[in-house]
Amino acid sequence: MRLKVFILVHGCVYRIPALSLTNSLQPLKDIRTLILANLELGDISVIGNLLSLRTLWFYGCPINELPRKVLKLKKLGSLEVEECKITKNNPFNVIESCSKLEELTFVHNECDNEEKDAISQNRLALTLHRYCISSENLSSYFEKYGAMSRCFQIDNESSHLVLDATFKQLIRRAELLILEGDDVQRIWKNLIPEMMNGLIVLHLNSCPNIECLIDTKAHDFGVIAFANLAELHLSKVRVQDLCCDPPPSEFLEKLGIMKLKECHSLRSILSNGNYNLCHLKSMQLEDCPLLTLVFQPSATRSLKQLEELTMRSCNALKYMIMGEDGDSSRKSYYDSLFPKLKMLQIAKCNKLRIILPILFVGGLASLEKLSICECQQLEYIFDKLQEEEDAMLPSLREVQLFRVPSFIGVFEEHQPLSSSSLQKPSPPLSRHNPNKIKQSLATHAFSWIQAYCSLNKSGHANGETNIVVSEHRPVDHTIPLVCYICFTIFVQMSL
Structure with missing residues (x-):
């Protein structure tokens, strides 16, 4: 043989x-x-x-x-x-x-x-059934998403290797696509010409020629694009919005991870049309200095799976959510927002005054950690609080406020909806007297809301405020744990 x-x-x-x-x-x-x-x-x-x-x-x-x-x-x-x-x-x-x-x-x-220019002209564009072309090891993506049969990663050091025709052919059919570098001869202003419906992972890094992720102006209504995209990373690109016009069918409906970093021209995220982001679990925004609004109402209502939200160095950001007309206090609209959100981190967003417009009972029921750092104009976490007998933020375990000199309190307006069985709070505690705060909280079981209601009632702090809240169980076991969480609050001020 x-x-x-x-x-x-x-x-x-x-x-x-x-x-x-x-x-x-x-x-x-x-x-x-x-x-x-x-x-x-x-x-x-x-x-x-x-x-x-x-x-x-x-x-x-x-x-x-x-x-x-x-x-x-x-x-x-x-x-x-x-x-x-x-x-x-x-x-x-x-x-x-x-x-x-x-x-x-x-x-x-x-x-x-x-020999970057030494490309033979007696070559034809590759037509491959399966390919993995990359200057990096891609095993971490295979562990997360399973085997992918068409993967293409290219950067400035390797972009000269393939013909333009091969480059476009590989992009057109890719499931995993990572483009890094300023090869403006090859990367379009938007990616719609290729209708990459098989794409699962997309990274664009240092691609200054891309102005938007998708532009549907020249295409028929009902076109499908990015329908299977699960992970999106944009870094150092000139996008002003992810979609310049009403979105195509099924656009980003399977997206689970979105990371936008150093997008210095980004002004809005999915501002045109209705979007369904029902699979989005993690979102990170960093160094997007022109971004003023994170979520439009149409997209916000679909965020049923969002677990982690991080925003850093977005200095023009004024609103996390823009409410619809007539919805500013409608319970059915706000109490269903972010039902699975576990971690919210905000840092260096200096024009942000309020995090969310209103908190109803049942809202943010899964939130475990809230961290707000170096937000110079932040005054309140919620504009309004409407409280009932049920626990507010029952899963909250950790609150961090650091360098928020304008902070006044958790909410600007308190609207009780019914007679509350909560323990009556003690008289307001001045944050200018840290010893009094520490002593009082050591002997009383406050809900986190009560603790913060009593904070900052004497006006704004002139110096640096660093507040770290950690969970301790109530001493009085007759108080339901879901309604009461006793905190130790440390206040440090530089006068």
């Missing part, structure tokens, strides 16, 4: 002369699969004599170049090159000339960058 598969693997880099490899492979003209790992190969031109070869895999093998003799392998359908050092010539000059190639893995390789 003739040998069909040949695997040669060494546990570490092992030098063998090219002549030895030639002698070893010469009799194996009928092999269909060749796997070579952790070997210092150098010249591999002998592979061109293995005319029956269908699968070729190099792993951790320094080679001189991918030789043109590979083009003689008319049956080669699968090529994998991982963690190899290729000392000369552009390997894609050969790869893109392999007309029968259907599967390509080219990951975490070190290629010669001295």
